[in-house]
Amino acid sequence: MTEYTYDVVVIGSGASGTSVAFETRAAGLSVAIVEERSWGGTCVLRGCDPKKVLVGAAEARNFSKRLRGKGIKQAATISWSDLMAFKETFVENVPEQRLQSFQEAGIETFFGKAQFQSKETLLVGEDLLHAKNIVLATGASPNKQDIPGNDFILTSDDFLSLKHLPDSVTFIGGGYISFEFASIALAAGKEVHIIHHNSNPLKKFDPDFVAALVSLMEEEGVHFHFDTTISKVEKKAEKLQISGENDFVLQTDNIIGATGRTPNISHLDLEKAHIDYTKKGITVNEKLQTVSNPHIYACGDVAATKGAPLTPVVSMEAAIVSQNILGADDAIHYPAIPSVVFTSPKLASIGITIQEAKEQPAKYQIKNHDTTNWYTYKRTNEPLALAKIIVDKSNQQIKGAHFLSEEADYMINYIAILMKANLTLSDLQSVLFAYPSPASDLSALN
Template sequence: MTEYTYDVVIIGSGASGTTVAFEAQAAGLKVAIIEERSWGGTCVLRGCDPKKVLIGAAEARNLSTRLRGKGIKQAASISWQDLMAFKETFVEDVPESRLESFQEAGIETFFGQAIFQDSHTLQVGKDLLNAEKIVIATGAVPSSLKVEGQEYIQNSDDFLSLKELPESVVFIGGGYISFEFASIALAAGREVHIIHHNSEPLKKFDPDFVAALVSNMKEEGVHFHFDIDITKIVKNNGKLHIDGKNNFSLNTDLIIGATGRTPNIAHLALEKANIDYTKKGITVNEKMQTVNNEHIYACGDVAASKGAPLTPVVSMEALLVAKNILGKDEKINYPAIPSVVFTSPKLASIGISMEEAKANPEKYQIKSHDTTNWYTYKRTNEQLALAKIIEDRETGQIRGAHFLSEEADYMINYIAILMKASLTLADLNSVIFAYPSPASDLTALN
């Protein structure tokens, strides 16, 4: 057994772990980082980045479909093999490049599972790492559905690595992963089903817009099965047969489970370091420190923080951890965080929910707009474009916003800037935007 001593040891090389490692190393600390899977983490290898490459192809296909007969002769079709090969160009060099960047910076690297021996010591294979500070940034992993035949259920990692996309695909779960993957598979011309255990998919988004999105996706061809509890999956003559309560029955070629993600902590032996955790992740305070050990931090998807499991939030938490390791005494303060479901159309949200706004009518004003017939959306023949702006009645400042359109991701980012600057939509009257563009529509939402 070989022993090493460091100022900081980070477990996990994703967005949060990498941020802390480079910040600490730049400050002159002796740093080591541990990775058990592939250098780079979830977002760049098997999450946001490769997913968005696939979505780009779906967007191109959907746009050409909407404009067919309006200047475009035929809709584009997706070659799954070519698309996956293109996706691979974004991820294939990441592990080696990330590893080289650590080594060139003087950050020592260890490959394997990290196991706590005590609150200052980690074992990785035959190595013992002693550290003054430890940062847990191991992220989350896909949850598994406990059901007979669960071995036939694949996960989001598998979907993003499919060499062939079969003719029929079932997605289990009513979250953004199911919806986004369903949009991709549908655009690729496959038969697509979404099964959800209740009738409230995408729970964190405006229910009116969710209902409109579901209706639109149904019209496009997605089959939704709500209030279905799966009881058994069997393989029969090459097909997967799904049974559910109330006589539900469905045959398919591929099943993707997207029922959420679980903090990646099972192998860490957290009890040996007296680290508290729940099913939501490692318990941390506002400084991202673990409850019983101020020298141990957790950030990103593995932490049970108030931040949403989104890459920008992960990076924000990591920067705060780095500052506190370097002697600052800062508490996390989350701004309004935009969230987007990259379906077609896209669904986006920021700030307070519609539920909260409706519960406090004396405080908030809701401005609803059907923008389907606005020039921005008509020129690409969008069939559905909606917006809701929630304003503070006293100040006129924006407290929340919800969009459903192909441009929803752009619009929600504009609103994020306005909310950060405490501006109103009326304040934009003195700003000249490029016209015609989605930004030039902002003042019309007032």
């Protein structure tokens, strides 16, 4: 056994772990990073980045489909194999490049599972790592259904690497992963089903807009099975058969489970370092330190924080961890965080919810806008474009916003800037935006 000593040991090479490693190393500390899977982590290898490549193809297909007969003769079609090959160009070189960047920065790398031996010591294979500071950034993994036949159920990781997309695909779960992947599979011309155990999918988004999105996706061909709890999966000839309560039976070619993610902590032997955790992840304080030891930190999806499991959020948490390791005493403060479901149309949200606003009618005003007939949306023949803006009645500052449209991702980012600057929609009257564009519509939302 070989022993090493470092100022910082980071476990996990995703967005948060990589950021901490580079920041602390740039400050002159001795740093090591441990990875047990592939260098680079979820977002760039099997998450948002490769997903967005597939979304791009679906957008092209849907755009041309909406304009068919309006100047476009034929809607685009998706070649799954070509799309997967294109996606792979964004992924295939990441592990080697990330490893090389660590080595060039003087960050020592260890490949394997890390296990606590004490509050200051980790075992990685045959190597024993001693550290003044340890950062847990191991992320999360897709949940597995605890039912007979769960080996037939693939994960989101598997979907993003499918060499062949079969004729019918079924997604289990009512979160953004199911909706996004269903939208992609539908654009690829496949029969698509979504099964959800209750009737409230996308529960963190505006229910009115979710209902409108579900209705549109149903019109496009997605089959929704709400209030359906599955009990088993079995092979029936060439098909997979899903059975559930109330005699529910569905045959499909492919099943993707998307019922949430579990923090990657089971292999860490956290008890040996007296680290507290729950099913939501590692328990940390406002400085992202574990309760048992201020020199052990957790950030990103493995930490039980108030931050959403989004890449910009985990990067912000990593920045706090780095600063505190380097001598600061900073607490994490989460701003209003924009979130987008990349379906067609897209669903976006930031700030307080409509329900929260309705519970305080004296404080908040909700401004509803049906923008379907606005020029921005008519020129691309969008079937539905909606917006809700929540303002503080006392000063008209924006406190929340919700969009359903193909431009929702752009619009929510504009709102994020306005909220950060404590500006109102009226403040935009003096700003000249390029016209016509989604941005030039902002002042009309007043």
